[in-house]
Amino acid sequence: MxxxxxxxxxxxxxxxxxxxxxxxxxxxxxxxxxxxxxxxxxxxxxxxxxxxxxxxxxxxxxxxxxxxxxxxxxxxxxxxxxxxxxxxxxxxxxxxxxxxxxxxxxxxxxxxxxxxxxxxxxxxxxxxxxxxxxxxxxxxxxxxxxxxxxxxxxxxxxxxxxxRYRELSGTVAPAGTLTPREALRAVTRLEDQSGFIAHRLDRLERSPGWTASLRALQPATSAEQVPARLESLVDLAAQAYLGFGHGSPVLLVHAATAPNAVRHVLPVLPTEQWLPSLTAAWAAVVAVVATYAPARPAPYAEIVRRYPQPTRADALQQAAEHGDEHVLKFADTAVESYDRTGDPELLTATLHAGRLIDRP
Structure with a gap:
């Protein structure tokens, strides 16, 4: 079109x-x-x-x-x-x-x-x-x-x-030594993952792992580093859906789509807003993962083997045939990540989301 x-x-x-x-x-x-x-x-x-x-x-x-x-x-x-x-x-x-x-x-x-x-x-x-x-x-x-x-x-x-504005107390900027991949894997899960998201966020604010997880990420040292760092967070969260998506198939889509939204707004913002945008995007990723992702991921390699390796066109077409709004948004994000990285597991993640999320 x-x-x-x-x-x-x-x-x-x-x-x-x-x-x-x-x-x-x-x-x-x-x-x-x-x-x-x-x-x-x-x-x-x-x-x-x-x-x-x-x-x-x-x-x-x-x-x-x-x-x-x-x-x-x-x-x-x-x-x-x-x-x-x-x-x-x-x-x-x-x-x-x-x-x-x-x-x-x-x-x-x-x-x-x-x-x-x-x-x-x-x-x-x-x-x-x-x-x-x-x-x-x-x-x-x-x-x-x-x-x-x-x-x-x-x-x-x-x-x-x-x-619907809601600030989370305990939010801090990254100040650690972990790479985005390491920091995402190290996010401390909320012990009690029950109830509505508002209830989970209430408990998250009181959780000692919340601030620690935010701080653990290695910070960007300049605004120029922010676009690539945001892309990395999106790519990793989309790929990680293969391992943790089953914990809450709909909510965990947003670990990738929320930072991707920030990434697309970034070019129209003044550069002085880029570093705070990265801090907020990381906070959104951590909040979603901490409150919904299981403590132990599913067998990642085994899940990948369940699916035939799709093409880029296959991933988008199967999302279209599925028709659910979350599958559509996640496929859009994951295919963008694939276009950047060439990692076929990102396309597999779109098929996995289509299997986990009910058709409308």
């Missing part, structure tokens, strides 16, 4: 999806619900030119979603901090960012709000930053003036991140 057809196809899908909120299900406050992956999955389908009937997929998907409620009180520029993390203010945040994005260049708005939201990267199980990342990819992927619906998608992503 050409970039022109990508530009033409996405706005209509975004328009339809923006009638719905970023979560559905959950309690009366919207807590512990499921995330609306529609905009992110559609972006992958269209950009990749996957053999999926987008309208049919979307028609099936929106039946499970909850409508976006109306606004209650305007968020004023000087008073935004008080509204961070207030889920009920989600419609107000959406209206706020829509206004911001009509008044200024989207890259200026992003550069202002990225450092404000970055400490809360685990917001909505990391889906705030992931949705923003997919929107930024759309905005970066065309030479045309941004479509209104695409700017609205960035507004919805930023609003979700702000409304």
């Amino acid at each position: 050409t970039s022109g057809s990508t530009t033409d196809a996405l706005p209509a899908a975004y328009e339809r999806l923006h009638a719905y909120g970023p979560e559905f299900g959950g309690d009366e406050e919207g807590n512990h619900g499921l995330t609306n992956h529609g905009p992110m999955a559609i972006e992958v389908m269209v950009r990749r030119g996957l053999d999926i009937d987008v309208e049919v997929w979307l028609g099936r998907y929106v039946r499970r979603l909850a409508e976006l409620p109306g606004t209650s009180e305007a968020i004023r520029p000087g008073e935004w901090n008080a509204a961070l993390g207030q889920a009920r203010r989600l419609p107000d945040w959406t209206a706020f960012f829509r206004h911001e994005l009509t008044e200024r260049q989207w890259s200026e708005v992003l550069a202002e709000w990225w450092p404000r939201l970055l400490p809360g990267i685990v917001a909505g199980s990391t889906h705030g930053v992931i949705r923003v990342g997919h929107a930024v990819r759309t905005l970066r992927g065309t030479d045309r003036p941004p479509a209104r619906q695409t700017l609205d998608e960035l507004a919805h992503g930023l609003a979700f991140w702000a409304a």
